Amino acid sequence: MALTREQLAQRVAQELEDGFYVNLGIGIPTLVANYVPDSMEVMLQSENGLLGMGPFPTDEEIDADMINAGKQTVTAIEGASIFSSAESFAMIRGGHVDLTVLGAFEVDVSGNIASWMIPGKLIKGMGGAMDLVAGADNIIVTMTHASKHGESKLLASCSLPLTGAACIKKVVTDLAYIEIADGKFWLKERAPGVSVEEIIKLTAGELVVPEHVPEMQF
Amino acid sequence: MAGFNKVVTSYEDAMAGLGDNMTVIAGGFGLCGIPENLIAQIKTMGTKGLTVVSNNCGIDGFGLGILLEDRQIQKMVASYVGENKLFEEQLLSGELEVELTPQGTLAEKMRAGGAGIPAFYTATGFGTPVGDGKEVREFNGRSYIMEESIKGDFAIVKAWKADRYGNLVYRHTAQNFNPLAATAGKITVVEVEEIVEPGELEPSQIHTPGIYVDRVILGSFEKRIEQRTVRTA
Numbered sequence: 001m002a003l004t005r006e007q008l009a010q011r012v013a014q015e016l017e018d019g020f021y022v023n024l025g026i027g028i029p030t031l032v033a034n035y036v037p038d039s040m041e042v043m044l045q046s047e048n049g050l051l052g053m054g055p056f057p058t059d060e061e062i063d064a065d066m067i068n069a070g071k072q073t074v075t076a077i078e079g080a081s082i083f084s085s086a087e088s089f090a091m092i093r094g095g096h097v098d099l100t101v102l103g104a105f106e107v108d109v110s111g112n113i114a115s116w117m118i119p120g121k122l123i124k125g126m127g128g129a130m131d132l133v134a135g136a137d138n139i140i141v142t143m144t145h146a147s148k149h150g151e152s153k154l155l156a157s158c159s160l161p162l163t164g165a166a167c168i169k170k171v172v173t174d175l176a177y178i179e180i181a182d183g184k185f186w187l188k189e190r191a192p193g194v195s196v197e198e199i200i201k202l203t204a205g206e207l208v209v210p211e212h213v214p215e216m217q218f
Numbered sequence: 219m220a221g222f223n224k225v226v227t228s229y230e231d232a233m234a235g236l237g238d239n240m241t242v243i244a245g246g247f248g249l250c251g252i253p254e255n256l257i258a259q260i261k262t263m264g265t266k267g268l269t270v271v272s273n274n275c276g277i278d279g280f281g282l283g284i285l286l287e288d289r290q291i292q293k294m295v296a297s298y299v300g301e302n303k304l305f306e307e308q309l310l311s312g313e314l315e316v317e318l319t320p321q322g323t324l325a326e327k328m329r330a331g332g333a334g335i336p337a338f339y340t341a342t343g344f345g346t347p348v349g350d351g352k353e354v355r356e357f358n359g360r361s362y363i364m365e366e367s368i369k370g371d372f373a374i375v376k377a378w379k380a381d382r383y384g385n386l387v388y389r390h391t392a393q394n395f396n397p398l399a400a401t402a403g404k405i406t407v408v409e410v411e412e413i414v415e416p417g418e419l420e421p422s423q424i425h426t427p428g429i430y431v432d433r434v435i436l437g438s439f440e441k442r443i444e445q446r447t448v449r450t451a
Contacts, residue, residue, distance in 0.1 A: 047321065049394050057448055086398050093340065127297050128320065130320040134342040
C-alpha cells in the first residue's frame, strides 16, 4: 500500500534528531511537526521570521501579527525568537538550519529539483524555496512517486524549470525512501506492501536496487 | 517636520512627493505587517506607473491588491503573487510586469540597498531561470550568481511603536520585511499603532534606529488575517 500523507510525514520524522533546527515547507512537510518524538527537542523555523514555531492558536490566542510562512495563524513556543526576513534567510543561506523538508514536482538523478513553475500554467512564484534548497545541506523532498496519470516524478533529468541544481540527496515518496548519489537513485526502503517491481516501474531515472529492500518501519 | 520630530498628522503629508513612475518598497508578508493605510493613500493619490517591491501583492480588495484596481502598478517585484485574481488578469494581458525574486534574495536586495552595497553573490537561483543572464562567479568550488540591490524612491513601512525620532519596534512576525524596507527608501514613511515619548523605547531593543526614518504617522489598522487556522483548546 502506498503511504498516506500522515505516514509520509511519520517516515520523514524519523530523520529528525534531538536539537535540530528544522524548516518545514507547506503541505505534507508541515505534518511532520505532528510526529516529533516526545523524547526530542526540535525547533521549527518559519522563513517569515520565526524560530520556535508552536501549534495553531486557540480562538482566544489568535493574533494577526503572528503567522507562519504559509500565512496561517500560529503561536510561538517558549524560547522562540522573532526577527526580520533578512535575518531569517541569513540563517537559511548560511547553512544554520539542520534539516529542510519540502515538496516537489520532480527530482532527478543529479539531485536537481523542480517545484515552482509549470510552463503554460500560472506562475505564482518560488517564495523561499530556492533559498532553502541552495542554503541547506540536509534536505528531504516529500512527494508522490508518480503523477495521477502514472508518470514518474523521479527522472533522469527534470523536465520543468529548476528550483535548485544538484542539491537533493534524500526523497521520501508514498512508495519508497530513495537516496541520490553518483548520478543515480538508490532504493533504500519500500513502503509496507509495495513491491520492488512497482517502484522500478514508476522510477524513470536510473535506480540501483539492492538484493534486499527493507520495508519502512513505523 | 523640524529637527527630529518626524511625526506627521495627515496621510497627505505622509506620502507627499510620491509621483508617477517611482519605485516603492513595501514591508509586509502576506497581509501581516503591511502599511495598509499608506497603501490606501497611494490609491487615493492615483499615482501611476509604479514599480512596487514587496514579498507579495496583497489580495483582491486589500493591501497592495487595491493598487491593481486602477492599474497603478506597472511592475511588481515579489517572491510570491498567487493570492489575487486581478493580478493574474493583468499579468496575462501584459498590462503588468512581474519580476519573481526568491524571498531571501529579495530581503537581501533591500538590506544591501539600504546598506550601500550595490550587489552581492548568492547560490540561490543558480542553475534555475532566476540565474539566466546573471553574472556567475565561483567561490571555493561553488557557483554563485550576482544579484543587484534595490533602493526605492519611497519605502512604506508598518511598525508597532515609534517615538518622534523615528525609532521603531515591530510586533511579532509583523516585523518580516519591514526593517529592511525601512533602510532602503530615499524617503521612508512609517505608520504605527502607537507613538511613545522619547526614552520609552529601550535603546538596545529598538529594531530600526530613527536615522533610517523620515516620516511617522499614527494609524489604525484592520489587520486582516489571510489564513485563520486554530486548534481546539
